[in-house]
Amino acid sequence: MKRVALFITCVNDALFPETPKAVVAILERLGYEVDFPAAQTCCGQMHANSGYKRDAARLARSFEQVFGGYDAIVTPSGSCAAMARDQYPHLTGSAIGQRVHELSEFLIDVAGVEDVGAHFPHTVTYHPTCHGTRALGLGDKPLRLLRAVGGIELVDLPAADQCCGFGGTFALKNAEVSSAMLADKCANAAATGAEYLAAADNSCLTHIGGGVNRLERTGAARGPRPIHYAEILASTA
Amino acid sequence: MSTDIVPAASLIPADAPFPKAAKVALGMPQLRANLAHATGTIRGKRAKVAAELDDWEQLRDTAAAIKATVQRRLPELAVEFEKHATAAGATVHWARDAKEANEIAARLVREAGADEVVKVKSMATQEIELNEHFEAQGLKAFETDLAELIVQLAEDRPSHILVPAIHYNRTQIRDIFDQRMGDAPAGLTDDPAALAEAARLHLRRRFLSAKVAVSGANFAVAETGSLVVVESEGNGRMCLTMPETLISIVGIEKLLPSFADLEVFMQLLPRSSTGERMNPYTSVWTGAREGDGPRDVHVILLDNGRTTVLADETGRQALSCIRCSACLNVCPVYERTGGHAYGHVYPGPIGAILAPQLEPGRHDDLPYASSLCGACYEVCPVKINIPEVLVHLRQQGPHEAGERAAMGAAEAVMSRPRLWRAALRAARIGSMPWRRKGFLGRLPFPGSKWTVSRDLPVPPKESFRDWWKERER
Amino acid sequence: MSARRSGPAGAPGGGPGSARDEILARMRTALEGASPAPAVPREYRRALDAGTDVVAMLVDRLVDYKANVHRGAAAIEDALAGARRVAVPADLPAEWRRGGAEFVEDRGLTVEELDGVDAVLTGCAAAVAVSGTIMLDAGEVQGRRALTLVPDHHVVVVRRDQIWGHLAEALPHLDPRAPQTWISGPSATSDIELQRVEGVHGPRRLDVVILD
Numbered sequence: 001m002k003r004v005a006l007f008i009t010c011v012n013d014a015l016f017p018e019t020p021k022a023v024v025a026i027l028e029r030l031g032y033e034v035d036f037p038a039a040q041t042c043c044g045q046m047h048a049n050s051g052y053k054r055d056a057a058r059l060a061r062s063f064e065q066v067f068g069g070y071d072a073i074v075t076p077s078g079s080c081a082a083m084a085r086d087q088y089p090h091l092t093g094s095a096i097g098q099r100v101h102e103l104s105e106f107l108i109d110v111a112g113v114e115d116v117g118a119h120f121p122h123t124v125t126y127h128p129t130c131h132g133t134r135a136l137g138l139g140d141k142p143l144r145l146l147r148a149v150g151g152i153e154l155v156d157l158p159a160a161d162q163c164c165g166f167g168g169t170f171a172l173k174n175a176e177v178s179s180a181m182l183a184d185k186c187a188n189a190a191a192t193g194a195e196y197l198a199a200a201d202n203s204c205l206t207h208i209g210g211g212v213n214r215l216e217r218t219g220a221a222r223g224p225r226p227i228h229y230a231e232i233l234a235s236t237a
Numbered sequence: 238m239s240t241d242i243v244p245a246a247s248l249i250p251a252d253a254p255f256p257k258a259a260k261v262a263l264g265m266p267q268l269r270a271n272l273a274h275a276t277g278t279i280r281g282k283r284a285k286v287a288a289e290l291d292d293w294e295q296l297r298d299t300a301a302a303i304k305a306t307v308q309r310r311l312p313e314l315a316v317e318f319e320k321h322a323t324a325a326g327a328t329v330h331w332a333r334d335a336k337e338a339n340e341i342a343a344r345l346v347r348e349a350g351a352d353e354v355v356k357v358k359s360m361a362t363q364e365i366e367l368n369e370h371f372e373a374q375g376l377k378a379f380e381t382d383l384a385e386l387i388v389q390l391a392e393d394r395p396s397h398i399l400v401p402a403i404h405y406n407r408t409q410i411r412d413i414f415d416q417r418m419g420d421a422p423a424g425l426t427d428d429p430a431a432l433a434e435a436a437r438l439h440l441r442r443r444f445l446s447a448k449v450a451v452s453g454a455n456f457a458v459a460e461t462g463s464l465v466v467v468e469s470e471g472n473g474r475m476c477l478t479m480p481e482t483l484i485s486i487v488g489i490e491k492l493l494p495s496f497a498d499l500e501v502f503m504q505l506l507p508r509s510s511t512g513e514r515m516n517p518y519t520s521v522w523t524g525a526r527e528g529d530g531p532r533d534v535h536v537i538l539l540d541n542g543r544t545t546v547l548a549d550e551t552g553r554q555a556l557s558c559i560r561c562s563a564c565l566n567v568c569p570v571y572e573r574t575g576g577h578a579y580g581h582v583y584p585g586p587i588g589a590i591l592a593p594q595l596e597p598g599r600h601d602d603l604p605y606a607s608s609l610c611g612a613c614y615e616v617c618p619v620k621i622n623i624p625e626v627l628v629h630l631r632q633q634g635p636h637e638a639g640e641r642a643a644m645g646a647a648e649a650v651m652s653r654p655r656l657w658r659a660a661l662r663a664a665r666i667g668s669m670p671w672r673r674k675g676f677l678g679r680l681p682f683p684g685s686k687w688t689v690s691r692d693l694p695v696p697p698k699e700s701f702r703d704w705w706k707e708r709e710r
Numbered sequence: 711m712s713a714r715r716s717g718p719a720g721a722p723g724g725g726p727g728s729a730r731d732e733i734l735a736r737m738r739t740a741l742e743g744a745s746p747a748p749a750v751p752r753e754y755r756r757a758l759d760a761g762t763d764v765v766a767m768l769v770d771r772l773v774d775y776k777a778n779v780h781r782g783a784a785a786i787e788d789a790l791a792g793a794r795r796v797a798v799p800a801d802l803p804a805e806w807r808r809g810g811a812e813f814v815e816d817r818g819l820t821v822e823e824l825d826g827v828d829a830v831l832t833g834c835a836a837a838v839a840v841s842g843t844i845m846l847d848a849g850e851v852q853g854r855r856a857l858t859l860v861p862d863h864h865v866v867v868v869r870r871d872q873i874w875g876h877l878a879e880a881l882p883h884l885d886p887r888a889p890q891t892w893i894s895g896p897s898a899t900s901d902i903e904l905q906r907v908e909g910v911h912g913p914r915r916l917d918v919v920i921l922d
Contacts, residue, residue, distance in 0.1 A: 020701045176260045210690075298751050299752060474911075479821065517895050517898045523887045
């Protein structure tokens, strides 16, 4: 049986267990054996992008130690995959990033499937996250997987390619600008009337979802529920 | 009805850290509406004309490689340019810094027997604050580019590289002309064509009688000693053609090896900047030409921090910039704050990597004025990897002690799996009181920066790890 | 490294302590140990697809930029309609001097005289179809730069053999050391709300006459 390692990311480790569970479900459905190396922690992106190169390099080395023995490492995060692929060579000289695949890359480029046999009878709008789309070059891969889902109704997100304003510590250091970007993203998301807003990164979804939640409970607007697209792909009829 | 003119730059504190200045700009609804409208317009135009060329990516690759080559060959190309420009009748000066460039320019103006100059829009002269220097010397510099004229009349500062008055809409421009121009036609409307006509009338006599002009250059061709100015209105042609004396202040990074390289850059620049297939006017001149244009031609080659940038292997790609402004127009941060918040003549993504390098130790806040979304890199015609340089500069710059400690602690936990698991467990237990509610709406600092506009989900009852362990059993 | 200056600030030329030598030294220091320059790929287009109708494309692009386009030498008269005095370079062919206007040869016309004519009629060095660009390089039948700048109406004649599809094809036909003006439509600005409006300081009317 084909064996892959699962890198769940620190954000999912702390907050979103359903996403890595969904990845396990999809991969096993396709006949892969999934390994979860329990010593995994964080790819080091927050440290690298905040300017802490030495800390980031230490985390990169731990990552290499934990995952070094695997030919394929699958992760449900475009930005963590981009971190390993783009920044590890500069930080530690490691090429392990070439073996790290964001889920949609793995499914389409390695497994060669677009229809994973999912069923999700809901309206969904898709936000192409910045690092996934631009740094990793995912293009419309997650969207292609979503289009093959039974019962789904996809709705276009206006100004979809605009950043939601998360940007890691940017959301704290430039909270006002970040909030202004988020307000526009939430307004566009609400305008779709969709039930769910899907994306390839739970960090961005935490941001957008946090904005939507705030708007809803203050009675300002209603918006779609954030959902990682892996959870849609894992749903069956 | 005219309203009073309040220059935007007077409201946004230029010396304040970016987040503070940005907050002020975010609170100016007219400014934000103007910026959103203008950047939205230009984004669409750029995307359309870039898509017309099926070799756009190949052109970008070539342009990036030519610029990288120029940087490696800079000493040799600068000397080659000097040799050919001099042979063609130009006088080439060298200026280590802004002060030196301004002194040379002022001296040349006086030697020409003039006390005023007409100016072609030039970022280099903005950078060295030539107008301010001239004023202190009793010399007058008249901006002739429409947007620069608007900014000068409003006593404001430029807020964009290409369109310095991007933060004003047509009605505000009408008011500025009406109140400040002195010779604005009676009953001037806010029709852009009427405003352009008013600028034509206002500057016509000055163009035809000017003795000295000051310009920058978009490109300096080493092989021929030629300078190139790319423009739209014809004010550039006027300044470069009519006066007896022409002084061009050119950053050393503007060099190109050969004239034929223009076949690359003159496809990329107009399409990236104004979203046109070609700008209305491009002027190329090489020294002086008997009976055609200025007789007394000077070029001031400007360093002003560029050689410092050159020394940084990662950072030097900022010197590839051709000042098209495409990165500003697509930047979600710039679109919402405008240029003044950056507190530097080069705003937006390119400014965020250029300003801290040109003036080391200042503008350390600018590399953080980005969500690293990468839209800038995607449109940059010379493929400057702006997110890469932003991260690089963050890694070079100083860090606040509290943040440093927090990051170090986080790393210490994350690089020890056992501690990491314990921390996750502690977070799950600590957040139990909020589990029913499902979110946290208010956190103490620095989490308060998050909860200013977003809620935070509560850690789950069962982690993925617990689920996995259970399943493996 | 010395910060000492010799002579007046920025006096041209080199010499120890000069700005020139110091900047060149700074460059060399900055580049010590730099990785070598990359090879320059040249994979981009240098011509349009064979069979492209470059004249039709040029016309399309010129019209898009609000230039008026005419075909054939006889149309020079139409292009000049309404102009009483027309400035021309002294070497403008007689067969282009059509219509009832007075043709004023530029043999050192003053600025006031140039400002007083109704139009200027010249040829060009090359034209680029893909961008609608007319290129002047002060060569034959083009005159000096002021001639095509000060009058408010420019009529430019383009021969069929001067029309190139692509910028890369046209550039070799320019004298790189001569003063050049590349013109793409009448003078315009995008400075107000990033919308292009025609007519600022350069000629506000551009007529292009294509000779087949």
